Amino acid sequence: MLRKQSILNRCAPRRAAARRSAVLSCCGLALLIPLLTSAYVPPHPGAPAPGEHVGEHESGWPIEHPSLSLRTEVAPAVARPGDPITQTAVVGNTGDTTLAGVVVTLDSGPCHEVLGHLRPGATETASCSGTAPAHGRVSARAVGMSHGGLPVVERATAEIAESPPEPEPPAPKRPSVALEILPARAGSVPVPVRNTSTVPLLGVEVTGEPPACRRTLGTLEPGRSVTYTCRAAPGETVRLAVSARSLAGEVTAADALVVPPLPPAPPAAEPSPPAERPPPAARPVPPPLDETRVELADSGGPRESPAQTAGFIAVLGVLVMMVSVGALSSATRAGR
Structure with missing residues (x-):
């Protein structure tokens, strides 16, 4: 009995401390709620007093507007x-x-x-x-x-607006000359010479072949051109070169080459068809041979034809041959 009572006495202080902690926690939370909320809505105020503007005396937590x-x-x-x-x-x-x-x-x-x-x-x-x-x-x-x-x-x-590109520096004022050989017309070859620079050219001279196309032009102003003609045979090579100098002594040159074409050959005449040969002349037909009989002169005997005469001569020849052979055989036997 004494032991049970002592246990209850020991637990009583603990229960009281737990109750006090719970009460303090509830009170602290109730006090922190307005601080943790950024917008506190106050209770509806009553009607404003006469002469008092709404908003002069606001109640509740202030609202922030950062910007x-x-x-x-x-x-x-x-x-x-x-x-x-x-x-x-x-x-x-x-x-x-x-x-x-x-x-x-x-x-x-x-x-x-x-x-x-x-x-x-x-x-x-x-x-x-x-x-x-x-x-x-x-x-x-x-x-x-x-x-x-x-x-x-x-x-x-x-x-950022982009700036325009810087302008290119102007080209240096250097001498330059151009030479061209145009196609020949009726044996004449046009040769234009032009000053393509912005400075005057002095001592402009054209050299080369054929000698008929050589020229001394002297001074040529900027942008000016001179065209002359010279004779050249068809198929002859025209090889020219031009040289000049500026007032500062700088030298410039150019050359050109052309071969005038040969005139076209005349068209070949079409061969004429061969002349028809006349037909060969007919050979004359010899007249037919007449079978004439050769008559012997009057001999007082009977007349025979040539065929019979030939046969007779042949028989006579055979007989003579036989007689000769027989004589030779007899002579041979006698010699033995």
Whole structure:
């Protein structure tokens, strides 16, 4: 019994401390709620008194309206990519509360400027030296934070006009001359010589082949030209060169070559068709031979035809041959 009572006595202080902590926690939370909320709505006031304007005596927690203004400029306003420029930014606090930790970033450098605190209505200026970008635009960014912890961000841009390219330097005043040989006309070859520079040319002389095309022209003013003609045979090569000098003594020259074409050959005459040969003359037909019989002179005997006479002579020859052979055979036997 004594042990049970001692346990209850020990637990009683702990329960009382827990109750006191719970009460204090509830009271502290009730006091912190208005501080944690940024907009506290007060109870509806009664009707304003006569002569009192609404808003003169506001009750409740104040509401913040943080705001920033930002403007950026570039000097010079006309530049080419890579040229040095200076970017300037003007930051203003257009809200109704002080802004802390105001920082401006300019991308021409880039540069980061810390302006710190900025009161309502105040302005600050930041500048940065850099180079003009290729796209011709620079930007700026400003950030800050109100007393109640609300962040504020503002951005601005500026265009850079590209400057026109620098004009090319004028060409030096050097002497130059041009020579041309035009196609021949009726055996005459036109040869124009022109001063293509902006300075007078002295001692203009044309040399080459054929000798008939050589000339001494003397002085030739800027932009002026002289054309002369010379004779050249068809197919003869015309090779000319011109030389001149300026007042400063600089020498210039040019040459040209042309071969006048040969005149076209006359068209060949078409061959005439071969003349028809007359038909060969008919050979005369010899008259037919008459079979005449040769009659022997009167011999008093019977007359025979030539065929019979020939046969008789042949038989006689055979007989003579046989007789000769027989005589030879007899002589041979007798010699043995």
